[in-house]
Amino acid sequence: MESFVQDALKYKEKEQLSRQAASGSSEEMDEFGTPKIVVVGCGGGGNNTVNRLYNIGVAGADTIAINTDKIHLDITQADKKILIGKSITRGLGAGGFPEVGRRAAELARGTLEEVLKDANLVFVTAGMGGGTGTGVAPVVAQVAKDQGAIVIGMVTSPFKVERSRMFKAEEGLDELRKAADTVIVLDNNRLLDYVPNLPIDQAFSVMDQLISETVKGITETITQPSLINLDYADVRAIMKGGGLAVMLVGEAKGQDKAKEVVRAALNHPLLDVDTNGATGCLLHITGGTDMSLHEAEQIASSLTYELDSHANVIWGARVKKEYEGKVRCMAIMTGIHSAQIMGPKADSIAVKNSALVEKKIKVAIENTRSNSKSRGSIIDQIL
Structure with missing residues (x-):
């Protein structure tokens, strides 16, 4: 029995050397067996995560940053950057209104379909409760899913003190759950216990790192060889229809x-x-x-x-x-x-206020549609 084990170990070492020598693949083989993985950061929070992921590096995935805020998008590092809603926000952001973000994404549906074409696995990251991330993430998820991809949403929830944002986050999460296969929610409130004394930008950076490391881990689990291997089919089996x-x-x-x-x-x-x-x-x-x-x-x-x-x-x-x-x-x-x-x-007051604002936004969108010469953004009309 001992010699049997020794032989196994000897040939294992030989196999490793031969596999390293044969690690290159032909052009014909490169067309198969490698899933296309895309990470899409929506809005400010999502852009921050994509920026972190781009900097730590992830083998086998493309990063895309989408925003209505040109300034934030300009300072974000990603393989591809897309400014949406230029005709309705003028690159100034969604003003915290998810309906504006949603409309901007709908107008850019053709562009989204193009960049997500042939994707097998799509991560959609966003901070729930704001305008762009909350409104755009469900649209991106639906576009990716309609094209056959497995979609994993990775989002953060706002602080409990932000009551209006909490309501928007809950509505946005409901919409994202309908579109994505699996949605992972991280609670920003836990930062108060974990790193209460860190400056706020550094505290949020901790959450960015956690999300980025998870996306990197899942991606490289699929794209890099393992001792006990996990492949795209395994991820699909668990994530398809996984829910929360x-x-x-x-x-x-x-x-x-x-x-x-x-x-x-x-x-x-x-x-x-x-x-x-x-x-x-x-x-x-x-x-x-x-x-x-x-x-x-x-x-x-x-x-x-x-x-x-x-x-x-x-x-x-x-x-x-x-x-x-x-x-x-x-x-x-x-x-x-x-x-x-x-x-x-x-609470009910936040719900009523949010519903009223959403109604104003829809009216503003219709006004913008009917008057293409209007120079004012949707946000100007609401406020």
Whole structure:
């Protein structure tokens, strides 16, 4: 038995060397087997996330920034940048009105269809509660889905004190859920507990990093070879029709790293949501050459122990030299039914005020449509 194991290890090393030598592929093969992955940042919050992702680098994905605010778009780094709604906002933003953002996106539908053509997996990121992100994200998601892509929304919710924005965020989330296959919601309120003393721009940067690392993790899980492989079909199986979802991220080192990484993931201060009853889980584990099969399986079993008995669990593992002595796990739990994901409904006054503003916006849009020579933006007409 010992010689059998020794032979297996010897030929494993030989296989690795031969695979590295044969890693190049022919032009004919390049046309197949590689999914087209696109990350779209909508509005200010989404642009910030795409900018972060562009800077940390992600293998196998294109980044697109969409905004109605030209100034913000100009300072955003992305593979492609699209200013929408020029005829109705004059590049000055949506003024916090989702209907303006939605209309701007609808007018740019042809452009959106072109940039999302042939995409297999589309991430749509936005900050819910504002005008552009809240209004544009559902339109982008629907365009991508209509063209056959699996769509994952990754959005943040506003602070509870922002009652009007909370109401808009809830409405925007409802619209996004209808269009996207899976929607992951991150609560900005948790920043108050996690990094209460950081300057506000640095605090939001923490959330940008978390979203970016998750998108990068999912993308490179698909596009990069793994020890226990996950491919696009696996992601599709979990994410298609996944509904509301949460993500878990953990990292640990030391002798008990398998147990500690599970504890870290389940108790992450920014991601602490009840996952009981989840119907699907996509899990990927990264460790050094010292990570054993038993450790990887232990992590997978512990993280998925309390899921629905019929939950679809797909997991994979990758060995990277830089993770020697430590382990990292990332999981997406789908089919979540938790009141923790969004805060309480906005009060009736905020609801009535928002409904009145939306009515004004629709009238302003009609006025702009009927009078193409009008120089005033929709925002001017509302205010």
